[in-house]
Amino acid sequence: xxxxxxxxxxxxxxxxxxxxxxxxxxxxxxxxxxxxxxxxxxxxxxxxxxxxxxxxxxxxxxxxxxxxxxxxxxxxxxxxxxxxxxxxxxxxxxxxxxxxxxxxxxxxxxxxxxxxxxxxxxxxxxxxxxxxxxxxxxxxxxxxxxxxxxxxxxxxxxxxxxxxxxxxxxxxxxxxxxxxxxxxxxxxxxxxxxxxxxxxxxxxxxxxxxxxxxxxxxxxxxxxxxxxx
Amino acid sequence: xxxxxxxxxxxxxxxxxxxxxxxxxxxxxxxxxxxxxxxxxxxxxxxxxxxxxxxxxxxxxxxxxxxxxxxxxxxxxxxxxxxxxxxxxxxxxxxxxxxxxxxxxxxxxxxxxxxxxxxxxxxxxxxxxxxxxxxxxxxxxxxxxxxxxxxxxxxxxxxxxxxxxxxxxxxxxxxxxxxxxxxxxxxxxxxxxxxxxxxxxxxxxxxxxxxxxxxxxxxxxxxxxxxxxxxxxxxxxxxxxxxxxxxxxxxxxxxxxxxxxxxxxxxxxxxxxxxxxxxxxxxxxxxxxxxxxxxxxxxxxxxxxxxxxxxxxxxxxxxxxxxxxxxxxxx
Numbered sequence: 001x002x003x004x005x006x007x008x009x010x011x012x013x014x015x016x017x018x019x020x021x022x023x024x025x026x027x028x029x030x031x032x033x034x035x036x037x038x039x040x041x042x043x044x045x046x047x048x049x050x051x052x053x054x055x056x057x058x059x060x061x062x063x064x065x066x067x068x069x070x071x072x073x074x075x076x077x078x079x080x081x082x083x084x085x086x087x088x089x090x091x092x093x094x095x096x097x098x099x100x101x102x103x104x105x106x107x108x109x110x111x112x113x114x115x116x117x118x119x120x121x122x123x124x125x126x127x128x129x130x131x132x133x134x135x136x137x138x139x140x141x142x143x144x145x146x147x148x149x150x151x152x153x154x155x156x157x158x159x160x161x162x163x164x165x166x167x168x169x170x171x172x173x174x175x176x177x178x179x180x181x182x183x184x185x186x187x188x189x190x191x192x193x194x195x196x197x198x199x200x201x202x203x204x205x206x207x208x209x210x211x212x213x214x215x216x217x218x219x220x221x222x223x224x225x226x227x228x229x
Numbered sequence: 230x231x232x233x234x235x236x237x238x239x240x241x242x243x244x245x246x247x248x249x250x251x252x253x254x255x256x257x258x259x260x261x262x263x264x265x266x267x268x269x270x271x272x273x274x275x276x277x278x279x280x281x282x283x284x285x286x287x288x289x290x291x292x293x294x295x296x297x298x299x300x301x302x303x304x305x306x307x308x309x310x311x312x313x314x315x316x317x318x319x320x321x322x323x324x325x326x327x328x329x330x331x332x333x334x335x336x337x338x339x340x341x342x343x344x345x346x347x348x349x350x351x352x353x354x355x356x357x358x359x360x361x362x363x364x365x366x367x368x369x370x371x372x373x374x375x376x377x378x379x380x381x382x383x384x385x386x387x388x389x390x391x392x393x394x395x396x397x398x399x400x401x402x403x404x405x406x407x408x409x410x411x412x413x414x415x416x417x418x419x420x421x422x423x424x425x426x427x428x429x430x431x432x433x434x435x436x437x438x439x440x441x442x443x444x445x446x447x448x449x450x451x452x453x454x455x456x457x458x459x460x461x462x463x464x465x466x467x468x469x470x471x472x473x474x475x476x477x478x479x480x481x482x483x484x485x486x487x488x489x490x491x492x493x494x495x496x497x498x499x500x501x502x503x504x505x506x507x508x509x510x511x512x513x514x515x516x517x518x519x520x521x522x523x524x525x526x527x528x529x530x531x532x533x534x535x536x537x538x539x540x541x542x543x544x545x546x547x548x549x550x551x552x553x554x555x556x557x558x559x560x
Binding site for chain 2: 051052053072073074077078081082083085091092093094098099101102103105144145148
């Protein structure tokens with residue numbers, strides 16, 4: 001397997017205050033990596049740093065054999081990182097279809113395939129994205145990232161705040177993407193759903209990587225120590 | 230892209246009514262021999278076009294430019310300068326032929342303003358918020374003082390055009406003919422706005438307004454999109470400026486003053502930010518208030534202020550949202 005993302009000793013800053021103190025994270029081609037940790041431990045900041053959205057410094061920050069440290073975020077995205085951000089995810093002023101098409105790049109993912117993955121989006125294609133339910137908005141955000149035909153899909157809080165049925169839909173979509181050998185980094189609060197999907201898990205605490213390994217090896221005591229369970 | 234959101238019929242009808250109003254007004258006035266009112270309708274069309282240009286930057290792009298008078302005035306001065314050279318039979322600077330044909334004047338006006346917008350945009354788009362407003366204002370003031378200090382083209386007094394520039398074989402001095410020319414330009418401007426809004430570029434422009442970081446994280450460079458929009462916006466406003474010069478047969482630094490920039494913003498906000506017919510609706514109300522209330526009291530702007538206050542306080546959809554409520558700003 002070749003390594004698609006390599007992050008070594010990453011520090012990140014919001015203005016003068018340091019948020020990350022040494023994050024290590026790697027993703028092999030076709031691998032699903034769960035990024036875990038309690039609230040405020042640096043998961044989102046790590047993702048934002050990889051995407052070039054916060055100032056960062058690293059011993060190594062490489063994606064697809066390119067050094068991406070200090071690169072503008074639109075350039076990083078064009079190399080093939082598709083971000084599904086946390087929070088309010090859609091461009092509200094745009095319709096579902098416009099959301100999907102706004103950043104589309106050529107590749108195997110097309111409107112038809114995204115609508116096949118999330119049939120609800122086909123029903124709502126002309127609706128204003130701001131009027132969708134939270135779950136549908138998340139589908140739009142995932143679809144929008146897929147339409148950029150990424151080599152690595154990054155999902156921050158994949159199912160946070162969504163209804164249980166919708167969560168199942170999102171997880172089965174992620175499994176479908178995994179079976180297509182798409183590389184994925186995924187953050188989620190629900191370890192019960194997150195760990196079975198992941199090939200590997202990286203745990204952050206206080207802005208540092210404190211553990212990485214197979215989900216099956218993330219035992220009770222580790223979970224209690226770092227994930228507060 | 231196909232029509233989005235379910236059936237905006239009412240919005241469509243409201244837009245159509247706003248667009249057809251100046252035409253109906255001018256036709257009626259022309260029939261009853263009230264040429265002054267034809268000119269009023271022409272003013273509506275031209276100011277509506279100028280504000281439609283601004284609406285591209287302000288409405289779709291969220292770029293609050295307090296410098297659009299510069300583009301309006303550049304358009305006006307291009308028309309005035311070309312006319313004066315053509316009248317005297319001298320060529321233009323850079324050896325350009327001094328053809329006073331409106332079509333070539335318009336092209337030149339849009340080119341000049343577009344280039345200026347490229348410079349202003351490239352610098353000011355590095356900032357946002359209040360800094361953006363101030364930098365666009367500063368550039369406009371620069372042009373304003375340049376016009377005042379340049380005696381060759383009238384300086385502070387402005388310059389008069391003896392005749393309107395010709396438009397092919399038409400008698401442009403006839404009010405109704407000139408109205409139809411201006412109205413045609415307005416329709417072209419509105420069509421450009423609608424096409425851009427519905428395009429992928431327009432979607433990216435609106436996405437950049439909402440969240441530039443998120444758009445960048447998808448691989449689209451937001452400042453590039455905004456710069457292109459700013460240039461097109463400036464060019465459309467310059468076209469209106471060229472027509473305005475021909476309408477009044479007079480150009481002066483007042484076209485370049487920051488009051489003019491503010492007025493254009495007022496038209497957009499009054500009519501409905503980001504909506505196709507919004508700026509035209511704003512221009513219609515503005516010109517009618519100015520004429521009819523202006524005849525009653527010198528303080529007519531008090532009522533304009535009142536209308537603006539109401540619009541801003543009662544949600545920001547402007548006149549268009551009163552005519553056609555609903556709707557995350559389309560139509």
